[in-house]
Amino acid sequence: MHPKTVYPYIPNSVPQVKAAMLAATGARSIDDFYADIPAALRAPRAMNLPAPLLSEARLKRHVQGLLARNRPCSEVLSFLGGGCYQHHVPAICDEINGRSEFLTAYAGEPYEDHGRFQALWEYCSMMGELLHLDVVSIPTYDGLQAAATACCMAARYTGRQRVLLAGNLSPDKCSHIRTYGRSTIVFDSFAFDAVTGSIDQSALAAQLGPDVAAVCIDNPNYFGAIEDGPALARLVHASGALLVVGVDPGSLGVLTAPGDYGADIVCGDIQTLGMHMNYGGGHGGFIATRDEPALVMQYPSRLFGIAPTEVPGQYGFGDVAYQRTSFDKRENGNEFVGTAAALWGITAGVYLASMGPQGMAELGEGILQRVAYARAQIAAIPGVRLAHPGSAHFKEFVVDFNATGRSVATINALLREHAIFGGHDLSGLFPQLGQAGLYAFTELHSQADIDTLVQTLALVTRP
Incomplete structure (x- = not known):
């Protein structure tokens, strides 16, 4: 940022405004204002940024040019997943979440309610029915935060400070959990079986002990493999720990809650x-438990x-x-609970209401059929x-x-030439x-989409 440039979108770049702000804080200069920040954490030189676009028209043109470089999944065949998925979104979801009483009201206040609380209660009720649990929170920022908070809840509930993370969790999820809870929790991981992609129960058993608050897994796991939930629950509970399970709600029409x-x-x-x-984006996390008062009191969210x-x-x-809350x-x-993703809770409530139990079952069955067909053809x-x-897999599997003698990066680059996003x-x-x-x-x-992928994979992996 040039010190003499006045930016139309940054009010405090006006020299008079900047001077007034410094005077109000008692600072003589910008360096004086940031004196509390150690010098090692401050950039010693100006950032290497392009020249500013001061015209709104030129800025708009620049941003449009950046956006035009993006190729949305609607224009190609995409087989990407790993936490963000291309599902059908019924038109009614966009219609309802675009209503002004839902879209603009921040957390339901200070605007009048207009049914927001009821809409969120309905969402929580339907989620509880889907999950077969009694208590469901309003949406957290995303599923990663929900997992991190679930681990913190378990530590508070048990009074223990060690949490074991499955080795076949999403790396992004593990990173977020560790960052979020590292001030109060010690995290360790345990191995998965490379042959099955599932949790190595003997490796887990070797790490369980009286200091373990919880074991955190995904089911289906990051590789799409379905874990032996009952066996894992027995193993974890025998040590007095809690079992924290991350789940794709779209799988619960066909898989055990x-x-x-x-x-x-x-x-x-x-x-x-x-x-x-x-x-x-477009994410919101959920946390659900049984209706046990001591456990319910560990929720930080509304x-x-x-x-x-x-x-x-x-x-x-x-x-x-x-x-219970920081409010x-x-x-x-x-x-501390900040901005949540309540609008997505209302959206998910609309989705669940429109699908119903039969619709969720048909969704899950259709995905299982596609995965089975794709596995057979790719193999x-x-x-x-x-x-x-x-x-057994749901939605995802590892190829x-x-x-073939070729790297995944090379194969994906070749697939993009055929308008396909690989895994x-x-x-x-x-x-x-x-x-x-x-x-x-x-x-x-x-x-036909799966057949196209298989045919193209055969072409780009050919020696």
């Missing part, structure tokens, strides 16, 4: 329930309940155990193998390209898998 096989805290992301992919009013036959919707206790709350390509051929490159994230890619399939993929 984690609460039914012993999960204590269930969390995940609701992006699959009516949210578009938005440059990595919980909505229903209660009768003074008017017979009428009900109200509002906060439950509000004294009430400020720095003494369980955790028949010369030199291409399935990384975990003996495991092994080691025998996530796992070679750097999971080096024990070698050259392997994570491929995702949803209800939007037709048999």
